Amino acid sequence: MMYNRLVHTPEGVRDIYGQEYARKLSVQKLIHRQFGLYGYEDIQTPAFEYFDVFSREIGTTPSKELYKFFDKEGNTLVLRPDFTPSMARCAAKYFMEEEVPIRFCYQGNTFTNTGNLQGKLKEVTQMGAELMGDGSVEADGEMIALAIESLLAAGLEEFQLSIGEVEYFKGLCRQAGLDEETELALRDFISGKNIFGAENLLQEKGIDPESCDLLLGITDYFGSMDFLERAKGSVHNSRSLEALSRLEKLYQVLCGYGVEKYVSFDLGMLSKYNYYTGVIFKAYTYGVGDAIAKGGRYDNLLGCFGKQAPAIGFAVVIDDLMNALTRQKHLFAPCEENRILTYRKEDYAQKLREARELRRRGIPAILTPFPNADERPGKEVEG
Numbered sequence: 001m002m003y004n005r006l007v008h009t010p011e012g013v014r015d016i017y018g019q020e021y022a023r024k025l026s027v028q029k030l031i032h033r034q035f036g037l038y039g040y041e042d043i044q045t046p047a048f049e050y051f052d053v054f055s056r057e058i059g060t061t062p063s064k065e066l067y068k069f070f071d072k073e074g075n076t077l078v079l080r081p082d083f084t085p086s087m088a089r090c091a092a093k094y095f096m097e098e099e100v101p102i103r104f105c106y107q108g109n110t111f112t113n114t115g116n117l118q119g120k121l122k123e124v125t126q127m128g129a130e131l132m133g134d135g136s137v138e139a140d141g142e143m144i145a146l147a148i149e150s151l152l153a154a155g156l157e158e159f160q161l162s163i164g165e166v167e168y169f170k171g172l173c174r175q176a177g178l179d180e181e182t183e184l185a186l187r188d189f190i191s192g193k194n195i196f197g198a199e200n201l202l203q204e205k206g207i208d209p210e211s212c213d214l215l216l217g218i219t220d221y222f223g224s225m226d227f228l229e230r231a232k233g234s235v236h237n238s239r240s241l242e243a244l245s246r247l248e249k250l251y252q253v254l255c256g257y258g259v260e261k262y263v264s265f266d267l268g269m270l271s272k273y274n275y276y277t278g279v280i281f282k283a284y285t286y287g288v289g290d291a292i293a294k295g296g297r298y299d300n301l302l303g304c305f306g307k308q309a310p311a312i313g314f315a316v317v318i319d320d321l322m323n324a325l326t327r328q329k330h331l332f333a334p335c336e337e338n339r340i341l342t343y344r345k346e347d348y349a350q351k352l353r354e355a356r357e358l359r360r361r362g363i364p365a366i367l368t369p370f371p372n373a374d375e376r377p378g379k380e381v382e383g
Contacts, residue, residue, distance in 0.1 A: 012122030027335035034153045045086040051076040059274030078110035092305035101133040128315035136309030148259045155330045159285035164269035171239030176211035191270040216378030219268035275301045287327035293318045336363045
């Protein structure tokens, strides 16, 4: 009974092997190549960090969803639920005096201790890129274009990347006179598409009807560029208007990249990560219930670690991307089939030479003793 239990994985994690894992590695290689074409350099951060790197003040994953443990000195450590705070910490530590923009890319696993799985994994592989030190709309365009081109490079053809603007929402909140606590609660309701909860919250706070209509109405502003003009006519604060103007400029940059057909806008799109400060975006495709890529601008996050610098980044959730590719029948060319060379004691040296020659030509070769040859997978080369 104990052995039966030990061979199973805990809930929310899984083994990946064989051709499935080979395809996953192939996709990661294609995306990594795209990062390199944009000049992003690899960086690796620890799988666990001090708790404060992901604290509530930073604005990342709630404490109850973190895997927490202690080191021998009694410090609270957590498995990373999100790469961005780690990237910000690393940049502040090693690039404190750097004034030119820096470009990082990474790949690794994140861990979220949630009980409400709904088909999601607790451990997922992410690949992402971060552009730090550039607060321009051109930097926004580069990051979004890179996200789109990375998905295309992986073989995905049908998807849409929705773009929102946190500053538009914040401007409406200031216009309505909301305090920070109410703003955060309202953000949670709207990002969770709980409009009834949002409406009740605003009524409890005594917000005037006009402001309520503006705040609840942001979920109606989604689609093409046309609705931005309509949104402009409904607000009267400079913060929201500047956010809309930036989205218009961003669209022009994306047209320069030639990726505008994959782009739409959604002013009601908000994130559970409170460190986002400007443009945010998520990529969706059919066959997967959640975003396969997500990112945004976080101009204040590096300041939490002592370095004042704007930044923007995104991450591709590789496991969800693989599910999408599989369900949409985007099948990869099979990996090179193993050649199995069976040998006897007397011809081992000859078979070894043959195996080395096959490997030199890039062909996988397995050497196996003759009695076991018919038990191994692959294409057998007769001895």
